[in-house]
Amino acid sequence: MSYDWLTASHFIMFGLLIGFAFIHSGLAALRSWGEARLGARFYRVLFALASLPAATVLIIYFINHRYDGLRLWNLQGLPGVEPIVWGLSAISFLFLYPATFNLLEIAAVQKPQVHLYETGIIRITRHPQMVGQVIWCVAHLLWVGTSFMLVTSLGLILHHLFGVWHGDRRLSLRYGEAFAVVRDRTSIIPFLAILHGRQTLVLKEFLRPAYGGVAGFVLLFWWLHPLLIRATGNIGW
Template structure:
């Protein structure tokens, strides 16, 4: 009993845990009971081991066996796509019958457009232009403003009503209505612009300044790579394939989320600089106003259709070119240039060069309409 009582009066010394033993061992590294060097000053190596010991013990105690990877070059690679890879053209997935339908539809649309709208004897285009000229007292600036306003209401209005319209009559039928109303209005504005581009006040004349022609040509050529992302799906444009509201994420979309607005700005700046008339300036203001509205309306429509997925794409991209890239929100892949080495971009190149060399024919055809 005396021995038992003596034992009870003795202080109980708990055995240190395994974690505490590891801390003690690590702390003793580098000299001194607490890892201090001569004179009690902590050495750099002892500080490193001391911190390492805490990390090791914490990892063991929390039962985390995996090791988190450190930052590496791989972390800079682009995240997986949420939207679609743009301008993809796989020859093996194409059908000859689809492209034959496309050719037939394109020919039919051209014939109908000519006889129903362009031809002075059978079309309604001349009556449309005369009506606007009468309303505006034959003011070219007011006529082109009215033309662009009507086109914007029809084009953007039908685009905004697309979801409801496709539910009512189907995707292909709605595309026919959309193109059937938008195309003649757009052609009217183009023809009227060509015929009246030098009217109004001459604000400046820089066509003789060295380098201006080259600058205008370069801006105009580049603008078409932004203006026409619709060439990514020509079969959908002609309603051969079922039209879809796409959310592209690669190619030109990495530079700007709204390439048509950027391309229109480049085209307007180049042509207004070259021509220098008040009519051309008025036309450019109207076009840019419509495309700036399209920035807001396009984001709204994509947000309604794709929800959180679009918010992710929106975070990765920017409206102003290269801003998301500069801010690090858009991570370009190392082979980014390959996203432009695709057939749709080659088609844009061919069409752009064709439009440039066919300028004399465009002027001749427009003048023959007397709009």
Template sequence: MATSIVLSSPFSLSPHRPTNKNQFHYQTHFTIPRPNSILTLPKLSSLPCCSFKSKFKLRTSIGDAAKKTSNDDDEADDEALVVGEDSAFFELAQQKISSWLLFSIVLGVVLFVLDYAWIDNSNGLGLGLAFVNAVSQLSDSHEVVMLTLILIFALVHSGLASLRDVGEKLIGERAFRVLFAGTSLPLAVSTVVYFINHRYDGLQLWQLQSVPGLHQLLWLSNFISFFFLYPSTFNLLEVAAVDKPKMHLWETGIMRITRHPQMVGQVMWCLAHTIWIGNSVAVAASVGLIGHHLFGVWNGDRRLAIRYGEAFEVVKRRTSVIPFAAILDGRQQLPKDYYKEFLRLPYLSITALTLGAYFAHPLMQAASFRLHW
């Protein structure tokens, strides 16, 4: 029976690269210990590719020790240096009740402020209505207004993301996260509500809703898209700034399929809704959203390269933007138990929330109509 050994140790990559640029590895020999003895591994600091500055995990498979004597050498048969982080990793034992209580309080405060300041047109400030009305005055075309709302959101969202390094140095990680979320969230709500309210107001370009099986196919595509859309929100405590927010370099899970899953998920979502609705407003929304996420591909890689340097270049070489491209050309080697990287609580949560959002569509539409945006 094979035994898996997972090591965690800080490191940074040296300028010396191995001959095969797509894989960092080394060969070593282990002496199989006697029962109840301690397995001693070689020092990783002696490796030409490693020094002790950043985190990595080293997975090693050792053959069946029961079939070998205590003095036999067993060569590791599967060694892969994982430079990035293990996405969607969640260990219940590491969670603190106090942190999740604080998260609940923060979430409640955010929703209250958002409702009072932006959404509530009757008893609150109703700034969202004023904002949408101001944008709507630019044109009588719903398509133009839709694109303008997306453009404003994209400029604020991507602009603040680009200023993250500078902003965090000036005001700190948590304060910058509050600033980032406090400006992006209201703009996102306005854009989504406007799309819901005006999605059937455009010029009808095609009508395919009567095609047998199309609804089921598009529903499945839309469902899968959410597994791509939310890879960076696994740590909700960081999203709410309960834990100190970090810029993560993910490498496992969905990242093995595509390095930019949010872009892929957005494209899938847009195509599904545009095919189903089939009018000019849906096309305008899709063009704006896909364009924003394509820019995010370039901008995201640029920011990760600045933050992580050579470590990002390693991840970039063995991943791809186009789904499955790195797997098909051999740059990405999937583990035999790859499916286990998805059998985790965050993915289960995404499944539940996606199904919940689907069944809550009538409630979401009714709430949007009442805002008259």
């Protein structure tokens, strides 16, 4: 059996994902130590200066090589597939970016803090970014269907599953019993705590300008998506 389809880009992408995981999760693990010595704002700036370039390289390389390797399936052109892919992608952003609710902290205008709460999307799942990443990967696997896309999705999902353990561990060390209470009243699997009666979905908590901002970002990204594809294509990575 020939393995000519197994291009070097598969291994490069997986390596880039591992590198990003070390940067992102490593700096998250060092947050308490770094903030104590450098201050919360300065450490957030360092975190962004390390994470954003790594994420940018990942995005550009992914877009330019997404059709590399073996075409495992091709559902493009089938009725209903495109709206399903766009719908899942939009839902994934609603889970992926709850942190944008604290934009002033992200930009270090206000002092960045670690928040412990169980409202809004946290009632659905304690780890919305992991859930959003899984949904995003499912959507793009449906559309692209290549071995490169499969490798990318596995790497992203593994990183976020590690983030579930890593995040819970850090919150447990920081908050102790208070986090144990939140952990018992929430769930990792979406809607599981609600189905078990440990949590109640309060729809009015989703009537926040931040959710409108995320929805606006999704529409903007949908409009800019072809331009982004063309722009990355001009970079010879």
